[in-house]
Amino acid sequence: MTSALRVALLGCGTVGSEVVRVLQNQGDDLAARAGARLEVVGIAVRRLDVERPGIDPALLTTDAEALVRRDDVDLVVEVIGGIEPARSLILAAFESGSSVITANKALLAEDGPTLFAAAESAGVDLYFEAAVAGAIPIIRPLSESLIGDQITQVMGIVNGTTNFILDKMHNEGASYADVLAEAQELGYAEADPTADVEGFDAAAKAAILAGIAFHTRVAAHEVYREGITGITRSDIEAAAEMGTVVKLLAICELHTQTDDAGNVTETVSARVHPALIPATHPLATVGGPYNAVFTESTGAGSLMFYGAGAGGAPTASAVLGDLVTAARNRMRGATGPGESAYTQRQVMPIGEIDTCYFISIDAADQPGVLAAIASCFAHHGVSVQTMRQQVGVNRAETARIVVVTHSAKEAALSAVVEELRSLTEVQEVCSVMRVEGE
Amino acid sequence: MTSALRVALLGCGTVGSEVVRVLQNQGDDLAARAGARLEVVGIAVRRLDVERPGIDPALLTTDAEALVRRDDVDLVVEVIGGIEPARSLILAAFESGSSVITANKALLAEDGPTLFAAAESAGVDLYFEAAVAGAIPIIRPLSESLIGDQITQVMGIVNGTTNFILDKMHNEGASYADVLAEAQELGYAEADPTADVEGFDAAAKAAILAGIAFHTRVAAHEVYREGITGITRSDIEAAAEMGTVVKLLAICELHTQTDDAGNVTETVSARVHPALIPATHPLATVGGPYNAVFTESTGAGSLMFYGAGAGGAPTASAVLGDLVTAARNRMRGATGPGESAYTQRQVMPIGEIDTCYFISIDAADQPGVLAAIASCFAHHGVSVQTMRQQVGVNRAETARIVVVTHSAKEAALSAVVEELRSLTEVQEVCSVMRVEGE
Missing domain, CATH: 3.30.70.260 (ACT domain)
Incomplete structure (x- = not known):
């Protein structure tokens, strides 16, 4: 007799519906891995009158607050995005003793410490692998695999929309405006592309990465940010003539300074801006909507993590990895590692x-x-x-x-x-x- | 007042001495991350009369068995390699209630199930990130990040020695024998290179990767194996003319077959052999002593993990990541996920x-x-x-x-x-x- 854990889902868009689909189709496998069946008991949506193929309408509710406060819910998956009501709902879930899996980079970058503290005091998990670089395992490698190492730099292409645009400009000699229009048509860019093309999305991810890599706290507003809207065809051409390519990079660095008295000060920086990188650099060949994150650390040296940066199934893979991990923790009466921000490093301007x-x-x-x-x-x-x-x-x-x-x-x-x-x-x-x- | 956990180290070669060095130099940081100071209380070595710079001679002992059985030891790091006495020492460590971190691919591939079962019944951790692909986080991504996904293929360059040799043959048109001699001079290949060049090392890693990826058990002897000793300059040239390069690959696959009655059978395969891959494939550009692992899964699609495959500091990074994780688990009274071999899939010939x-x-x-x-x-x-x-x-x-x-x-x-x-x-x-x- 397998026991069951009850899952509440907040949001039922591309990612949410894919999570439900996999929980239904791969239920036996996931139960064997988690040690319990994962049973979706409710899905909070904004509107009930939308066609949702494969979703049992009886699960839908517009009362997200009541759903996360249900006594029988063990795990909450938040894929609605944005600051509110996501924050209040996550905090309510912790109050009810549920672990939370979220893909919400904006919220984590704006108010992560509040969430981590609430999870810790409730004795539950907060997992968010899907918040940065889609399917690519990067949060867990940084926060667990490299926990015994000294990370000095995290540099990545973490926004697929801008990478798609720059890539097309480079390969086809097209203008920014034309490629943006094409990306919008293909669904790679939003109707209002500001969050992507002005670097806000990448900056939120940089804040999260810097915090984890350097065991400190970096808020989204502390990340220096420039977008790609000013990049012209002739910039791309000039870069190519120099054997380089233009990429929108998120760069997080640890800076160590020693003063005359030998005192060591460690500061961190996080920035997002277009940059020229050599065509031979591993990040230079990361094309289209793909993401990649490059880390430098004292022990491991250079590491690179590459994969799909967005999309329903890839993002759902990251959400489901966290969901099974949180379920497994719960079945063992344990929690995962939590936040590790034991330093308070200044952010370098x-x-x-x-x-x-x-x-x-x-x-x-x-x-x-x-x-x-x-x-x-x-x-x-x-x-x-x-x-x-x-x-x-x-x-x-x-x-x-x-x-x-x-x-x-x-x-x-x-x-x-x-x-x-x-x-x-x-x-x-x-x-x-x-x-x-x- | 920080509490302390006591570490016993088995083996003090390149990796072991680097682990000690980092524990000494980064002690405060690691204590903050683990929740306890990690204190080396003993180091088992074969010979006491060897110069070991930076190692306190008072810690050294030739009685490894007595060391792992000490009541005050919490965590054991095994970096001696080989089957015996490593296996007996690890089992003794479990019996004494210690968690174990090992880099021993040969032992895991030969007798992993015995070790996992012993760790599980003792309620302690067995971590082994360092056993495959050196510093590259691959065990944890496969066993945790992708635990909600269906992995269909793991393909990688997991032996740096053979990659160095093939790379040199490709780039310099040199013969196998000449490059092997150079690799031996540089310390990239052993005096007896059999384990590397005949593919035994890669096969052990393939067995471990296949077991984790497909939630089954694959032993080293079930991995098909061909080495690189027969590769000639003209093979490399012919490959290059076709726009391909020759790499020694470890390939693990999930095969799904449906019979006429609609019954689905899933089998797995694991093999190590030289193969031609297109020069445009991400694995083709992995040069010298580097390693890379490429995964395909239903949700995440293609992912790649790249980095240093061997060496003291990179391997120590993986060992220390596991050590801090095991320490953190212990401070929370928990254990990590353990083995997830819930299926018994046939290995395809x-x-x-x-x-x-x-x-x-x-x-x-x-x-x-x-x-x-x-x-x-x-x-x-x-x-x-x-x-x-x-x-x-x-x-x-x-x-x-x-x-x-x-x-x-x-x-x-x-x-x-x-x-x-x-x-x-x-x-x-x-x-x-x-x-x-x-």
Whole structure:
């Protein structure tokens, strides 16, 4: 006689309905792995009058609050997204003694500590593998497999929509606007694409990754963020000429500084921005809607995790992995590891971070221009790695000058750009992007 | 006041001494993560008269049995390898109520079920992330992250020595013997390289991966195994001409067969052999001593895990991740998930497995040879995908003929090869390799 655990589902979109489908079709297998049958006892939805093939209408309810507070519920799966009512419902679930599995990156990045504390005090689990990089196991490897290591960097492509767009721009020479429209048509981008193309989605994921990797807390608003809306065809072309590709990266780093007295300070940083990476870098070949996360740690060295970053079945795989794990814990009267934010590391402001830069400039095609531009960099102590000049790219009598710097602080680079803009020879500073992964 | 857990270490080679070093240097961090200080109370070694920099000689003992049976030991790390005395020591550790972390693939592949059962009945943990693919988190992703998914294939490069050798042969056109000698000089290959080059090491890992992925038990002797000692420069060249590279792969598959009555039978297979994979396949670019594991599952689709496959610090990272996890479990009075072999799936014999083949043949350069060779394939129902002929590769008057088949069973292919060898026109069947990853 197999015992059963009761599951409440909040949300029944692409991911939710796939979770229900797998629980029905693979019920015996999952029961053998969890040590108990997983029985869906209710599904909270916003509207009842929507066609939901394969879903028993008797399970549906619009009263999510009553569902999570039911005494007979053991496990709650939250796939509605957004801050409220998701937060209140998750907290109510903890109060009722249920473990929670969520895919809600926005909520975790905004108010994770509240959730972790509530789960801990209720003695239940909070799992969220699906919140970052879809099906790719990354939360568990960071928080469990690498728990004995010192992670120094997490760098990844964690937003499939922007990766699809940049990839198409690179491969087909298409414009941002055209590819965005195509992505919207294919369902890879939302009608309002802001969360993806402005980097908000990736920034939430970066906050979560940085917190776990560095055992501290990083909120979404502490993540520096730039989107891809300003990337032009000519940026992509210039990058390709240099043997690089443009990717929207989420980068989390641990910075160790030793002062004159030998005191060591560790700070962290988290940022999301487009960056040029060498075409030979493992992340460069991550195409289309795929995601990949690269980690550097003292012991393990470089590791990479690659797979589908979104979609119903891949995200459901991550949700179901957590659901079976939470069920198994419950059957053994145990909980998983919980939060490990035992340090309170300062978040380094973006102006303090050293990176190399790529700057493209349209300038008058006349003697002395290169010298004038080079002087701007020198004035602010920014060392130049390479300078290339192409004549007649946009207009006759205009030279396109591409500069790649050595490592410099953002503050210094901003001062360079301001001075460049004041030069009479400079028509336009067309783009400024960071260079990573060298 | 932090509590402490006591660690006994069995073996103090490259991995063991790195584990001790990290426990000493990162003690505060690891204590914060584990919830208790991890204190090494003894190290079992074979000989006391060896220089061990950084190791307190007072910790050393040659009596491993007495060490694991000490009442005050909570956690045992086994990094001596081999079957005995490792097995007896691990079983003794369980009897004394200690959790065990091991990197011992040979023992797990030979006698895993005994160990899992003993750990379960003692109510302690057995962790072994370091046993497969060094630092790469693969055991935990398979056994926890993907526990809600249906894994259908695990394919990987899990032996760094052979990958280093094949990579060098490919990149430098060097012979097997020369590269093996270089690998031995660099410490990438043992003085007796049999375990690596004959595929025994990879086969043990394949047995472990197949068992976890398919929730069944696969022993090392049930894994089909071919090594790389027969691979020649000309095989590598012929592969390269076809846009492929030769890799030693470990491949674990779930095979689902439905009979006429609609009954579904699921069997598994596990094999290790050299194979040609397209140069564009993610595994093709895994170079040198790196490892990578590729999984296919119903929900998540394709996932890849990449990183350092061996070495002191990377392997120690995996050991320490398990050690902190086991410590954290112990502080919470819990254990991890344990074995999940709830099915008893038959292991499919190699003769039953369908794969494409690459066959290179030296034959007389005369009319009718291609037709004679093609007939051999036809006789045994093996469909040919491509046939290429090059004249004068080895000798004048000799044609090198390279055939790639469509999917065929090994039994049929063996019959083809036998008949080819009986043809008067055929001078030699130079090599037969499988083609994968298409």
